[in-house]
Amino acid sequence: MSEVVFNxxxxxxxxxxxxxxxxxxxxxxxxDAPARTESLAEAVKNGDxxxxxxxxxxxxxxxxxxxxNAIALLAEKIEMCSRKGDLxxxxxxxxxxxxxxxxxxxxVRKHLTT
Known part of the structure; x- marks a missing residue:
């Protein structure tokens, strides 16, 4: 996990x-992010x-x-793997x-409450 998770x-x-x-x-x-992450996990699990x-x-x-940035980079890696069929x-x-x-x-939650 990265030190700065939300710049x-x-x-x-x-x-x-x-x-x-x-x-x-x-x-x-x-x-949106949790919903997309759950959908992504399901797609990967199902080989879609x-x-x-x-x-x-x-x-x-x-x-x-x-x-x-860290989660964006992870998602990009998954996108590239998925495009290549490496689920x-x-x-x-x-x-x-x-x-x-x-x-x-x-x-983000902490930021929104301050």
């Missing part, structure tokens, strides 16, 4: 400092290459948006995704 400063800089927009995006992330690519790509995008490798990366997601959600 708040980079996220706010990307949004031009718009705190209202940032809060909306973070609230969506709190719901098309859905694994779809959900890993989506998780990568939403995580990169909030500057949760066994993708399956081995999923526990790291869940750990990183927990850390990101904790950081």
């Amino acid at each position: 708040e400063q980079a996220f706010y800089n990307h949004l031009g400092g718009d705190r209202e927009l940032a809060t909306e995006i973070l609230k969506v992330y709190m719901v 290459q098309v859905l694994a690519v779809k959900y890993s790509h989506a998780l990568k995008g939403i995580s990169a948006t909030i500057r949760a 066994d490798k993708a399956k081995h990366l999923m526990p790291k995704v869940f750990l990183e997601l927990d850390a990101v959600l904790t950081a």
